[in-house]
Amino acid sequence: MVAFAFSENTVNLAYVFAAVCFVFGIKMLSSPTTARWGNRVSAAGMLVAVAFTLTLAEVDRYWLVAAGLALGAVLGAPAARLVKMTAMPQMVALLNGAGGGAAALVASAEFHRLAPLPGDLPADTLVASLASALIGGVTLSGSIVAFAKLQELVSGRPVTFQHQQAANAAVLAVALLCAVAAGLTEERFWVVPLVGAALVFGVLFVIPIGGADMPVVIAVLNAFSGLSGVAAGFVLDNNALIIGGTLVGASGTLLTLLMARAMGRSVANVVFGAFGQVAVAPGTAATVDGAVRATTPDDVAVMLAYAKRVVIVPGYGLAVAQAQHDVRKLADELERRRVDVRYAIHPVAGRMPGHMNVLLAEANVPYDQLYEMDRINPEFEQVDVALVVGANDVTNPAARNEPGSPIYGMPILDVDHAKSVVVLKRSMNPGFAGIDNPLYADPKTAMLFGDAKVSVAALVDAVKSV
Amino acid sequence: MVAFAFSENTVNLAYVFAAVCFVFGIKMLSSPTTARWGNRVSAAGMLVAVAFTLTLAEVDRYWLVAAGLALGAVLGAPAARLVKMTAMPQMVALLNGAGGGAAALVASAEFHRLAPLPGDLPADTLVASLASALIGGVTLSGSIVAFAKLQELVSGRPVTFQHQQAANAAVLAVALLCAVAAGLTEERFWVVPLVGAALVFGVLFVIPIGGADMPVVIAVLNAFSGLSGVAAGFVLDNNALIIGGTLVGASGTLLTLLMARAMGRSVANVVFGAFGQVAVAPGTAATVDGAVRATTPDDVAVMLAYAKRVVIVPGYGLAVAQAQHDVRKLADELERRRVDVRYAIHPVAGRMPGHMNVLLAEANVPYDQLYEMDRINPEFEQVDVALVVGANDVTNPAARNEPGSPIYGMPILDVDHAKSVVVLKRSMNPGFAGIDNPLYADPKTAMLFGDAKVSVAALVDAVKSV
Amino acid sequence: MRIGVPKETASGERRVALVPEVAARLVAAGFEVVVERAAGETAAFSDELYAGAGARLVDAAEAWSADAVVKVQKPSVEETARLREGAVLIAFLQPLTDRDTTERLAQRGVVGFAMESIPRITRAQPMDALSSQSTVAGYKAVLIAADRLPRFFPMLMTAAGTVAPAKVLVLGAGVAGLQAIATAHRLGAVVSGFDVRPVVKEQVESLGATFLELGIRGEETAGGYARELSPEEQQRQQAELEERIPDFDAVITTALVPGRPAPRLIPASAVRSMRHGSVIVDLAAEAGGNCELTEPGREAVVEGVTLVGLLNLPSTMPAHASQLYARNVLALLQHLAPDGELRLDFGDEITAGACVTRREEVPA
Amino acid sequence: MRIGVPKETASGERRVALVPEVAARLVAAGFEVVVERAAGETAAFSDELYAGAGARLVDAAEAWSADAVVKVQKPSVEETARLREGAVLIAFLQPLTDRDTTERLAQRGVVGFAMESIPRITRAQPMDALSSQSTVAGYKAVLIAADRLPRFFPMLMTAAGTVAPAKVLVLGAGVAGLQAIATAHRLGAVVSGFDVRPVVKEQVESLGATFLELGIRGEETAGGYARELSPEEQQRQQAELEERIPDFDAVITTALVPGRPAPRLIPASAVRSMRHGSVIVDLAAEAGGNCELTEPGREAVVEGVTLVGLLNLPSTMPAHASQLYARNVLALLQHLAPDGELRLDFGDEITAGACVTRREEVPA
Amino acid sequence: MDAELIGSLTIFALAVFLGFELISRVPTLLHTPLMSGTNAISGIIVVGAILVAGSSDSRLEQTLAFVALVLATINVVGGFLVTDRMLEMFRRRGAEGDE
Amino acid sequence: MDAELIGSLTIFALAVFLGFELISRVPTLLHTPLMSGTNAISGIIVVGAILVAGSSDSRLEQTLAFVALVLATINVVGGFLVTDRMLEMFRRRGAEGDE
Ligand SMILES: NC(=O)c1ccc[n+]([C@@H]2O[C@H](COP(=O)([O-])OP(=O)(O)OC[C@H]3O[C@@H](n4cnc5c(N)ncnc54)[C@H](OP(=O)(O)O)[C@@H]3O)[C@@H](O)[C@H]2O)c1
Numbered sequence A, B: 001m002v003a004f005a006f007s008e009n010t011v012n013l014a015y016v017f018a019a020v021c022f023v024f025g026i027k028m029l030s031s032p033t034t035a036r037w038g039n040r041v042s043a044a045g046m047l048v049a050v051a052f053t054l055t056l057a058e059v060d061r062y063w064l065v066a067a068g069l070a071l072g073a074v075l076g077a078p079a080a081r082l083v084k085m086t087a088m089p090q091m092v093a094l095l096n097g098a099g100g101g102a103a104a105l106v107a108s109a110e111f112h113r114l115a116p117l118p119g120d121l122p123a124d125t126l127v128a129s130l131a132s133a134l135i136g137g138v139t140l141s142g143s144i145v146a147f148a149k150l151q152e153l154v155s156g157r158p159v160t161f162q163h164q165q166a167a168n169a170a171v172l173a174v175a176l177l178c179a180v181a182a183g184l185t186e187e188r189f190w191v192v193p194l195v196g197a198a199l200v201f202g203v204l205f206v207i208p209i210g211g212a213d214m215p216v217v218i219a220v221l222n223a224f225s226g227l228s229g230v231a232a233g234f235v236l237d238n239n240a241l242i243i244g245g246t247l248v249g250a251s252g253t254l255l256t257l258l259m260a261r262a263m264g265r266s267v268a269n270v271v272f273g274a275f276g277q278v279a280v281a282p283g284t285a286a287t288v289d290g291a292v293r294a295t296t297p298d299d300v301a302v303m304l305a306y307a308k309r310v311v312i313v314p315g316y317g318l319a320v321a322q323a324q325h326d327v328r329k330l331a332d333e334l335e336r337r338r339v340d341v342r343y344a345i346h347p348v349a350g351r352m353p354g355h356m357n358v359l360l361a362e363a364n365v366p367y368d369q370l371y372e373m374d375r376i377n378p379e380f381e382q383v384d385v386a387l388v389v390g391a392n393d394v395t396n397p398a399a400r401n402e403p404g405s406p407i408y409g410m411p412i413l414d415v416d417h418a419k420s421v422v423v424l425k426r427s428m429n430p431g432f433a434g435i436d437n438p439l440y441a442d443p444k445t446a447m448l449f450g451d452a453k454v455s456v457a458a459l460v461d462a463v464k465s466v
Numbered sequence C, D: 001m002r003i004g005v006p007k008e009t010a011s012g013e014r015r016v017a018l019v020p021e022v023a024a025r026l027v028a029a030g031f032e033v034v035v036e037r038a039a040g041e042t043a044a045f046s047d048e049l050y051a052g053a054g055a056r057l058v059d060a061a062e063a064w065s066a067d068a069v070v071k072v073q074k075p076s077v078e079e080t081a082r083l084r085e086g087a088v089l090i091a092f093l094q095p096l097t098d099r100d101t102t103e104r105l106a107q108r109g110v111v112g113f114a115m116e117s118i119p120r121i122t123r124a125q126p127m128d129a130l131s132s133q134s135t136v137a138g139y140k141a142v143l144i145a146a147d148r149l150p151r152f153f154p155m156l157m158t159a160a161g162t163v164a165p166a167k168v169l170v171l172g173a174g175v176a177g178l179q180a181i182a183t184a185h186r187l188g189a190v191v192s193g194f195d196v197r198p199v200v201k202e203q204v205e206s207l208g209a210t211f212l213e214l215g216i217r218g219e220e221t222a223g224g225y226a227r228e229l230s231p232e233e234q235q236r237q238q239a240e241l242e243e244r245i246p247d248f249d250a251v252i253t254t255a256l257v258p259g260r261p262a263p264r265l266i267p268a269s270a271v272r273s274m275r276h277g278s279v280i281v282d283l284a285a286e287a288g289g290n291c292e293l294t295e296p297g298r299e300a301v302v303e304g305v306t307l308v309g310l311l312n313l314p315s316t317m318p319a320h321a322s323q324l325y326a327r328n329v330l331a332l333l334q335h336l337a338p339d340g341e342l343r344l345d346f347g348d349e350i351t352a353g354a355c356v357t358r359r360e361e362v363p364a
Numbered sequence E, F: 001m002d003a004e005l006i007g008s009l010t011i012f013a014l015a016v017f018l019g020f021e022l023i024s025r026v027p028t029l030l031h032t033p034l035m036s037g038t039n040a041i042s043g044i045i046v047v048g049a050i051l052v053a054g055s056s057d058s059r060l061e062q063t064l065a066f067v068a069l070v071l072a073t074i075n076v077v078g079g080f081l082v083t084d085r086m087l088e089m090f091r092r093r094g095a096e097g098d099e
């Protein structure tokens, strides 16, 4: 493809460089300000790795390679450009499947090439290539099912059937037996049923998992695709593959654990829980005719830190938690980042007239940041985040919409007009009026459960580290 | 030494294991609770590496090796057990020198072995062995000088003479020329002047640096010893040496940078500053007839977090900074860790009667944590840390000891009786009475410079992450 | 529709039922507002301000002859006679304790709305004058206690020694009680609160005060009010308080049970057990007082303890008390006459609940 | 050495120079303490408490004939006559403004120590009665202002609308002024402070208040007091204040220059420009008042503005004011008589500074 | 078990540690871009696909590798671009917020 | 430049990153034990000394390596023990403070 060829050693050095780029790239992903450049650094590493590979003397089927690269780019680039932001998860699932599939194919091809050369196939290469084919296959089909579920091509609901676990075990056993047979006989043929079984297992693995749990599944498959890369790296003795794949594997593994933890569930519960039903930990997320979305301080912190306007809505829970000083601290921290912070004070927030005023004055919140209901309500449309700290009734849209409600007719703070709403309270328990709050089931509302003082303190920390 | 011999590959695997132990060990050093075990994990890795090395078939001079190990252990262990805590820095310097010396010797011996085998000495091995000898030599002599300075065997003051920089450059040039000569001629002899020059350079490098800057120098030498280990690793193709050495090098480098930053100076200023005089950044640390010790929030945080009793001494500076809410937060955080926290209120702290009371009440500090002077003074002896937040005159021992002082006769808070004192203020400026405070020059006092609100907020964060 | 605002004539009453700001809003909403000259003077609202707000300044007779007359205090016998037949009257009419006035109004065919009878439902909160005036009373009670106490409220550590903080006890933590707790806490006192309703403990603590555990738990009625304690419970409460009260420097009592005489919380013996210089401010004086020794309307020193039984504290802070009251009245008027004309719907919970007389008849 | 504590006789004076706690300390230190019966009554200290502290209760004559007599107010002519010759007298003797008393004392050969003359040096802070009593006055001034104001101090957002916080201005931010700022801030008012001494800006801000920039900067004398402004400066200050003052609901003035009449800060025109219902509490009334219209000792309403010129506010909080004063006296006594016996060292800065009469002669 | 394998294992071990250290520093908000970014990195298998496709002589292997090459390229190109789009959102306010 | 060297370089590069990541997480208070602990790790040169001392046939080399062995052992043994002593101080309160 190029007129000159670098030595294998030079190319290997380029691989080391690529690996360093990946490391740097991921390191830069740890801050929103550098993240974008981090991604580009990773991409540059990839480019170097590909470019140097092409110069290798042994790579001589230029047109084939060029065609493959071109075709991939032509398919990948527009898809990435055009996909809707909301469809990102599906897209990532699909791309992940492509990576896994590629690893499975490369490993199969390599096995096909090496198998007939007896004695030339050391145990580790053998094991690695079969592992790569197996894991890659699972990743491919699993990702496609995840994509289909997210895209709602198939139902997002968990698909379960009798003897599911037995079936899974059987398919996995077949795959492993094929691998053993391939290893022992070094017969090319075995790789076909092996990959076939892997594909079936991938499907079986994902179908019983509900749509809401798909992000965790994608993380798991992400880890798999990394591992299949590592295995391929061992087959091809390629450090770039080993390092890159390991980073991906580590990322997928950690993300799986963190997401499961954020959902208050074990990974096992996510992956296998659907065989029964998805049990929700009590007290963390009941439902107001519909699901509520629980969130974490970290996520809220970033929403806040990158918001232009934040309105804090204090209520009786702030008083109970005595969170006034922490709320002030949070506001200070946000203002330091030039977020516009206001407090929306409902006339009957708390349990006595002026309850919020007393507390906020204690924390020396400037009076001019306190907005009466009538003054702030028209502004909620421009508010990025409404942070509801222990308020409930005074934000309840039922007061506007439900003539039967005991609070119907009370003017409320229109937090539901804000672009997003975060509610800090301890549980799904109602407030003074004893009624459910439909706000919590609003798709743009996220719940941060816990004592308000603790939650706000966690937010302060999290905002600082954004 | 043992009846059986492991293959080289097995031993190499053991080295990988040792490297993993080092990594884990250092990782565990990031929390005080696991640090001790981390050190043991590292030691275990070292033990494995040594034990497996001994099984190598090529190692056959058992008695020599055994004698060396025994002698080293006999010399090292009692020294480590008996050295006084206050003499730790010297001890570390000495041990560091030992490591550097060992690296220089191993490299020299290896060069001696390989040099006469022409063609058998690839460029990288050559370079690596000479580098190891050079850096190891510098480390050895430099560490010895640092030790001598700290132990006050020689004067701790910077030793300077005319044309010092020229002399340094000359010695370094000689060393490098020897290295070049050794490389070109592959003549064993050259390594002798090379190491000689390295030793001289090590001495020249350290003598102009003052005793107070020795910790930075030791960190630099620590990094050097790591690098000489890495170089030796390249010579011997030993991954354990490469990884271990790299970790040490990274540690030394980072510590150098952090310490220099904590001193408000560049590394270059520390290392070369003494050729002129040590310039202290204005406003960060002037002197009250003697040097004051500036500290960092991280250090104070650990002191506080591991204290049993902390007394907070608020003063006018707390009021100016409006740090009352942050101080309350800090106290909460410490109490969560079961530290006993009290506030010592001097009768005339602030600028009006009851000034501190007003502010602390605003932050809802419970009244029963406020101690009058007469009640708290007898208790200071049992206090681990007295945290002085923007108070000055009311802690000034001159009121007790200096009959000429304008505040002589005023009863003060006896913070100087506490086991350690941390003073938060912005500068060395005096307080209301306009006089110097000898407390700041007390060896057990550390100054945390900066606005009290900012400093206390930093302490809260730091305590949380201890 | 014309709204009349006569000057208050009850002795000591400095409030006014409509403040200029609210008058302006009514005028903007299509009402005609007539204000008796000097009606707002005692509350620091000059006639010019009313004129500026679009109200017409008139004499008493004209103010009383409006379609709707708004007042703070119930009308005297003579004033009742000045009302037009069929007119609407809005004021604190004390329907539960003063049958005479209601009967007189009914006889005159006046449609009387008692501010204290507005049901305490969520929707009616803007009209809740009991709450708004209790807020003033609770705040003011603390100022009075602090003023009468020969000691500081806050703790001070000074060169001349340490001044211990005052210990303040608030009995009855409804609207006024909670406000008193908040204000005393602000001033730096060590505050305890007590109430028989169990939910109040959390509310007291939410203001940074501590709840005094007396081991007595009453019940809350549907309206959020307290049920009256049984005689044995009352006995126990008195005994418990007698034991705990000497600890406190200032006691502010606000305990009420609607339609009943104020519960007797502090027996004379408890007062005697208090330190010299202590202060009791009895906000329940109007209903007979929570303290046995309270003389309604008077301030007295009994064995060194200052007993404040002053009535009508909101009137001592007339500007803001009037402002809040006027807003309550505005909300009620807007409810009764949504677009400037009266449209009484007695099927409505608020209208029916607040209306205490209705042309010739006193509704049960 | 015997210390006598007569009952205060000046009208309105409720304090007492020694409280039981301090009497006990003196007794423990070897002094003999005699207290006139009922001396502490108005300050809520009963005779039993004194007896319990080891003091002897005596009649007036005996109290006056002690070796050292401690009082709050300077003695009347008759009282001066009751003093033993050569006795020590400790009280606010007003040496700068009341030459008569000092001369009388000198003639009687009394060694008089004026509490207000104790030099304000660091070491003398425990004896500084000016500071301790100013602390009480500053606190009390806010309570009075809050009580007289027809409005809330704090901001409240309620169902009946929002109550705006009161704007409070404190002129002169010495000891009393700072305490007033702190107390008003606690109550939730929006507080501004002003003083001519430049260092005060930071001190005002250290209490969460804002410093009112009038563009006038005076100087601080060695003792930490303000220098009197020049007539032009005074002119400018008055003009500036006249412009800014209508913004405020309550003004508390504490400006003093030692030995001079109180600076005139608020001209009559400025008072007239204020809103109806506003309040001015003039702590400088004793020295003539910071406000032109202040009538010392009286409270008046001038064109809707309440002007409080009450004197001797510390006496309205007698228990703590006496406690603090007694501690100051204790510190002075311990200084003058280190081990129970008088040992006057007129080379000492404090002794020399505080002593205003000395056997037959009035020291310059 | 040869020296090469041991080298690879060493590298693998170090990469595991490094990976976990690095990833654990990524804040929750960036987890989605992280996932898609690392996903793109896993497309490094493209290198393997090139090697096999470019050098193998077997038709079958070529075909397999070609498909692998296309898939891997899609993964790489799509992955980095998608990630870039996600991260675009942060840049704007990030620059502002960080005084 | 051979494959072995590249492997070593790769390992070195990864170790550099890993080292900085790990060390930057160590709180200031633990910097002194960190320094002495890593110092002990740098005694891994003892392995090199054993190899040379144990396998060389030259008297000179043996002597040099023997001295190196002694020095390195001192470094290792002394370093770990000293670090252990320093860290002993933390353990006590550490266990307590961590509820
Ligand atoms: N202001 C007045 O004058 C007054 C007087 C009487 C009645 N009210 C009534 O009180 C209500 C006030 O509305 P609001 O929105 O302020 O309060 P709310 O509706 O009572 O809701 C308060 C919420 O705070 C949460 N909470 C309690 N403690 C918490 C803690 N420690 N940490 C975090 N969350 C906590 C509770 O949920 P969890 O239990 O799930 O945490 C609760 O849902 C209105 O209905 C009003 O009519 C007001």
Ligand SMILES: NC(=O)c1ccc[n+]([C@@H]2O[C@H](COP(=O)([O-])OP(=O)(O)OC[C@H]3O[C@@H](n4cnc5c(N)ncnc54)[C@H](OP(=O)(O)O)[C@@H]3O)[C@@H](O)[C@H]2O)c1
Residues within 6 Å of the ligand: B314, B315, B316, B317, B318, B320, B321, B347, B348, B349, B350, B351, B352, B353, B354, B355, B389, B390, B391, B392, B393, B394, B395, B424, B425, B426, B427, B428, B429, B430, B431, B432, B433, B450, B451, B452, B453, D122
């Ligand atoms: N309480 C009273 O009634 C009263 C009345 C009048 C006078 N005084 C006198 O005031 C003094 C009180 O003693 P003190 O110890 O409270 O105060 P101080 O001696 O005046 O010292 C206050 C210290 O706080 C520091 N500081 C100021 N602003 C700060 C900030 N934003 N952040 C951090 N530090 C800050 C200052 O140092 P930097 O500038 O270096 O930061 C200063 O040294 C005594 O001398 C007393 O006699 C008291």
Ligand SMILES: NC(=O)c1ccc[n+]([C@@H]2O[C@H](COP(=O)([O-])OP(=O)(O)OC[C@H]3O[C@@H](n4cnc5c(N)ncnc54)[C@H](O)[C@@H]3O)[C@@H](O)[C@H]2O)c1
Residues within 6 Å of the ligand: A351, C120, C121, C122, C125, C128, C130, C131, C134, C171, C172, C173, C174, C175, C176, C177, C194, C195, C196, C197, C223, C224, C225, C226, C227, C228, C229, C237, C254, C255, C256, C257, C258, C263, C265
């Ligand atoms: N739902 C609403 O919108 C709304 C509006 C306003 C008030 N409220 C509620 O109405 C309730 C009553 O408020 P209020 O202030 O008018 O009550 P109130 O004036 O009738 O009584 C004052 C307090 O005294 C207490 N009390 C009665 N007997 C007592 C005894 N023996 N010992 C001690 N305390 C005793 C009561 O529990 C009450 O808290 C409160 O809970 C208030 O929050 C609700």
Ligand SMILES: NC(=O)c1ccc[n+]([C@@H]2O[C@H](COP(=O)([O-])OP(=O)(O)OC[C@H]3O[C@@H](n4cnc5c(N)ncnc54)[C@H](O)[C@@H]3O)[C@@H](O)[C@H]2O)c1
Residues within 6 Å of the ligand: B351, D120, D121, D122, D125, D128, D130, D131, D134, D171, D172, D173, D174, D175, D176, D177, D194, D195, D196, D197, D223, D224, D225, D226, D227, D228, D229, D237, D254, D255, D256, D257, D258, D263, D265
């Ligand atoms: N060194 C010590 O130990 C010590 C002890 C007590 C007091 N002090 C200091 O003494 C000083 C005086 O305190 P004080 O309260 O007794 O003073 P003061 O009562 O004499 O005067 C009150 C205030 O009025 C101010 N003032 C004077 N003329 C004014 C004008 N024209 N406009 C506005 N303000 C004017 C003064 O600056 C002063 O702050 C204070 O700084 C106080 O901190 C020091």
